Amino acid sequence: MGESGAGPGTVRPGGRTARVRAAVLQAAGDLLAERGFDGLDLAEVARRAEVGRTTVYRRWGNPSALAADLLSDMADQSLPRTETGSLDGDLLANARLVQRTLADPRQGRLFCALIAAAECDERTAGALHRFYRTRIAEWAPCVEQAEERGEVPPGTDHAEVVRAVSAPLYYRFLVSGDPVDVPAADRAARAAAAAARAGAFTR
């Protein structure tokens, strides 16, 4: 938990700070998933994290800053992309990952709360957009590699293909209320790959 580099048995201030942050962000994520952004009470976060209130108020100050730090940590902790050797396989892996995240009860409610909060809170919106920029940049090289292999036309917008995989799943999740299931994920991957091959994403 952020303690790499500390010798065995040593306790460094950095280690304690990292542990406090991890506990606070875990509690903040739980509370957001349970109660939404309006329920992100700093005193309750401190109680659940077993950390002093003063520490939480001094370090994070308000719910927006706490949500932004959680999103920054989620970006840092997020998984590296899967490499399958083909565009179809890579986009399918990405679609399934997004589907699992949105369909997971805790994660789904957490993203829902963060996205809803971003609608009315600029700081959360900035942090949310940075989180997705990080995730899209992580996966864009799979389209770059597909272009090198000749699977998609030269000049394809790599990031836009990755956005196209996620978009139908988030649309169902946030807008239309249709199920975010495995068939929807597979169709999203298939449609993005077909459109990319047809040159719909060239600049």
Added chain:
Amino acid sequence: MGESGAGPGTVRPGGRTARVRAAVLQAAGDLLAERGFDGLDLAEVARRAEVGRTTVYRRWGNPSALAADLLSDMADQSLPRTETGSLDGDLLANARLVQRTLADPRQGRLFCALIAAAECDERTAGALHRFYRTRIAEWAPCVEQAEERGEVPPGTDHAEVVRAVSAPLYYRFLVSGDPVDVPAADRAARAAAAAARAGAFTR
């Protein structure tokens, strides 16, 4: 305003009721766009609509019911689809309509507020999903006609193609924060049409 059928010069209770509803829903929409769902105060709606508070409380009761009625009215009032005679043209018309709606300051903020409210309010969520079901059903026949013309393979899921046009625009609007501009709309239409032609949306 809902008065068709009333003779000239007559004032029917239905006419007054319709006028009151129109004024209340206009005020509710303005307030949602300005202040979000948390700012949807029924007394303030009554004041702006120049309607008695008692009428508003008796008829709508709470912000969720008012937002649900607004969405129901938006579904009733929404424009018929454009028919251009080709799949590319029809999907482009749909994409441009969605883009204009989301990029319009009042409409964009209104949808944002309603979508954010749906995250934490079941009644608003139900009304939101019904609104999008209505809109998708309005446009799905353009894909059905394309299938009849042989532009897309038999067995294409018509509604899913329409969802695929909107999805990238809502993803930018709600999730990634990328601009919802005309090039994004045109790319969304192009990608949905290409994927449909390639058979990505067959059942």
